[in-house]
Amino acid sequence: MPIISVQKLENADKDATSLDTFISGTDSTTVTTRKGRTYPSLANAVRQVMETGGFEPFATELDLLASIPTIEKKAAKALDTKKIWYWDGSKWNDTGLSEKDSAIQKVNADFLPKYLSSSDEILLAITDDLGNLTWLQVDKQTGLPTKAVIEVLREINQIAVEDEITTLNGEKIAVSVKDKNGNLTALTVRESDGMFTDDVVEDIGERLGVMSDSAEFRSYNTPTNINILKSISAGIIRHIEQTPLPATPYNFTDSSGQNARIYLPTSYNDSTPIPLVIVFDGIGGSSTPTVRDSYLPLLEQGVALCKSQGHGDSYGNPACMQSYLELFKKACEIAPIGAVILVGNSMGAIAAQNALLTQSIPSVSGLYLTDPTYSLRQRYDNGRKADISAAYNIASNGSDYAEKTKGYDPALRHWSQYMGLPIHIRASSGDTAVRLSEHGQKLKDYLSIHNDVTLIDTGTAGHNTADRFDATDLFSFIQKCTKI
Structure with missing residues (x-):
């Protein structure tokens, strides 16, 4: 049987002390090992993880809610919804808006209101999942995009949008979107009925030439006036x-x-x-x-x-x-x-x-x-x-x-x-x-x-x-x- 030297016994004693300090130390204790390396105690490490926002990631919210933590208190994040959930020891609790939802709310609060039309002017509008009006609106009088839509398109997309009635090849134009070179795009609406202009229809017809001989391909009927x-x-x-x-x-x-x-x-x-x-x-x-x-x-x-x-x-x-x-x-x-x-x-x-x-x-x-x-x-x-x-x-x-x-x-x-x-x-x-x-x-x-x-x-x-x-x-x- 090998003989254990006094030095090894002293080293073992020091290692045991370091281990005890790591396990039993406070949330501010730092452990220094026999070889001079420093580590936070267990309590200190847990505190740091919590304070720096460390969460266990889950691919989906369903996976997260199906999991049962092994520690009393825990926070986790669902990567599909970007929401953070808190485990109170018996169930998961919703902590509120994700950073994505908060961003949407901030856009609605800080950006859209300066453009949104009053409800008296709107025939139809799309709202987001929080119930806020978006820029997808239809003017009650004309059935065309509201002034709000025009302004949002101008600012967000940095494209030229004409909202004054002009004439193109004999047709009055209510709204037209131009590309960066100033050319009219297919997003051109005629004033008479809010539909495509003749030029756009002809262009689309040419592009769909392969389909035009099909008896199954028919145009649409106009909506009720x-x-x-x-x-x-x-x-x-x-x-x-x-x-x-x-x-x-x-x-x-x-x-x-x-x-x-x-x-x-x-x-x-x-x-x-x-x-x-x-x-x-x-x-x-x-x-x-x-x-x-x-x-x-x-x-x-x-x-x-x-x-x-x-x-x-x-x-x-x-x-x-x-x-x-x-x-x-x-x-x-x-x-x-x-x-x-x-x-x-x-x-x-x-x-x-x-x-x-x-x-x-x-x-x-x-x-x-x-x-x-x-x-x-x-x-x-x-x-x-x-x-x-x-x-x-x-x-x-x-x-x-x-x-x-x-x-x-x-x-x-x-x-x-x-x-x-x-x-x-x-x-x-x-x-x-x-x-x-x-x-x-x-x-x-x-x-x-x-x-x-x-x-x-x-x-x-x-x-x-x-x-x-x-x-x-x-x-x-x-x-x-x-x-x-």
């Missing part, structure tokens, strides 16, 4: 208050001096929304607000009809669009309008299409066309130059034709601007005045992939003959579009 919602709500109020129904037909003159007429259903009440047919007639017939007799039986079916002089043989020019917008608003004002069908005949077919394509008439449910024109340029080059020049104030030599008619020739518009709506064409291959092959058939061929387009070829000779104006056929289309 505020005038429709107000019309239905006002009708219910009138019904409750037992307000007498207006006289029918209802006649009025719009702000540009154009006479207009609204025919209300034979039997209806203000508590039930009714479909409105807006009629655009052809050459000559457009000068009067009278709807042709063949459509009047629709009044017995609960359908309202209306028509404006629309500035005569307008070929759907801007003045015509403004008059028909006033007519639409007046109809919504006096009756509970729940859906809109545009009916265009001959020249009026271009006007009806323009009312949809320019969004002059919102919330359109369907487009019904008889002996329709489709290409404005084709009509200009084939006998209607004088009429179209007068309607669009085009120079006699036609030098400014493209400029004056930009945005008003349906044949030049992108398919997506027809909004995927149902379209019904009633015409004849026997029509030599407005040839089906050059107009109605071309429209059908262009839109058939993207819209539900039907075409009835009556096969009879002549233009605008009686068989083109069939109230039963029109009512079937109204039922299809409105589900009445």
